[in-house]
Amino acid sequence: MVERNAHSMGIFGRKSLFCLFTVTSVLFMLSWSFVLRSAGRPHFVDLNILPNSKLLALADDGNTRSRSQKDGEIPILVDKNRAPKKYNLFKCNPSNQVLKVFMYDLPPQFHFELLGWKAEGKNSIWPNIRNKVPEYPGGLNLQHSIEYWLTLDLLYSEFADNLNGKSAIRVYNSSEADVIFVPFFSSISYNRFSRLKPHQKTSMNTLLQEKLVTFLTAQEEWKRSGGKDHIIVAHHPNSLLDARVKLWPAMFILSDFGRYPPSVANVEKDIIAPYKHVIRNYYNDTSGFDSRPILIYFQGAIYRKDGGFIRQELFYMLKDEKDVHFSFGSVQKDGIKQATEGMHSSKFCLNIAGDTPSSNRLFDAIASHCVPVIISDEIELPYEDILDYSEFCIFVRTSDALKEKFLINLIRSIKKEEWTRMWARLKEVENLFEYRYPSKDNDAVQMIWQAIARKVPAVNLKLHKSWRFYRSPWKERGLKSTLLPKNFWCG
DSSP, rough: HHHHHHHHHOOOOOOOOHHHHHHHHHHHHHHHHHHHHHTTSSSSOGGGGGTTTTTTTTTTGGGGOOOOOOOOOEEEOTTTTTTTEEEEEEGSSSGSSSSEEEEEOOGGGTTTGGGOOOOOOTTOOOOTTOOOOOOOOOOOGGGGGGHHHHHHHHHHHTOSOOOOOOEEESOOOOOOOOOOEEOOHHHHHHHOOOOOOOSSSHHHHHHHHHHHHHHHHHHHHHHTTTTTTTEEEOOOTTTTTTTTTTTTEEEEEOOOSSSSTTTTTTTOOOOEEOOOOOOOOOTTTOTTTTOEEEEEEEEEEOOSSSHHHHHHHHHHTTSSSSTTTEEEEESSHHHHHHHHHHHHHHHEEEEOOSSSSSSSHHHHHHHHEEEEEEOOTTTTTTTTTTTTTTTEEEOHHHHHTSSTTTTHHHHHHHHHHHHHHHHHHHHGGGGGOOSSSSSOHHHHHHHHHHHHHHHHHHHHHHHHHHTOOOSSSSHHHTTTTTSSSTTTTOO
């Protein structure tokens, strides 16, 4: 009897467990179905479920969406006395987001006075570019003028009626900014003011760098981030020589890393910007493979130090080859005119490492629609994270180029169809390397701002980690506790 009851109890228990399992499974499947349906909806998030939701209270009591609210937007109230602000989650792609830039009002001696501009009055800092834009010195000075174009672009954003196509705007509250821009014209400072004058013990270039370091390290913006969100242009390889080691946490805009130790500058944190080409653009280029008589073109300094030894080696290899132009040249007299005519008449233009891995010659070739042949193992190229240079450039390792007949045989093996494809691609991308004022959509100025924007998430990651253990992080960053950190929702 006991055994029979025990057996019945066992059957009943198993049936109960089976029923319980069935009910649980059905409920689980219904719940999972609901989650899947919800996942297909727009990116609307109920911020009341987040920790510390008092700071992130939703408009309309946190559970209803405004009829006018678009998909992907979250209305957030950060202050009871302020209207809801909408943050678009679809704007979290930095390449589609306008960069907010805070620019220091440095005294004119750091920027336009270096060009010969004279301030009107003691409180005058910037030229009135609505009336006249101070000119940058010509010749080879122009190739490193990047800080000039970026500064003009920020000043222009203050009064431009139409900002379509602009990738950056100037803001006046540093706590709202994505990055902090330092308007020091370091390249012209080196080119024109690095030599000692008879009455000087220290050059003006060195003095300006010392003043810059003193100024920056005293600013709250620098202290807040340790300089990590600061943008400093040092495009000339010898610019900022004295200050670079002290300002290394900042994001540098450079031509290459040839004269920088990796601890000071590297591809992870810094930006490579194109040189401004010095030869004339090839407008209305209707040339073709058969109408460019020169196969390979190079004109410039042949005997160089460091990695530039290869120039002289290639000179002796190629100087006697037919349809090859390989000669010494400079910008003196009519050198730029000669280079323009030569590149416009050539199928391939050599870009060989010199004292540094990069040179302006690459961008002269692009402007000429002369297919660049890059022989520089350590070169870094502008915006290569989004641009495939192999579509319009030929890359040759130094060790291969030094092999007898290797380079000339390689170039001769490239047929008309392949060359024409690269030539057409050069015409498509040349706008990306053009510096203009006012800047235009996706020109060099806008591309540099976009490259900076793509670095901002990595900068923010470092900053947010460094702020983890501050006792009062809102106070340290100059923010009130009722406000969200900048870019919290990529707004």
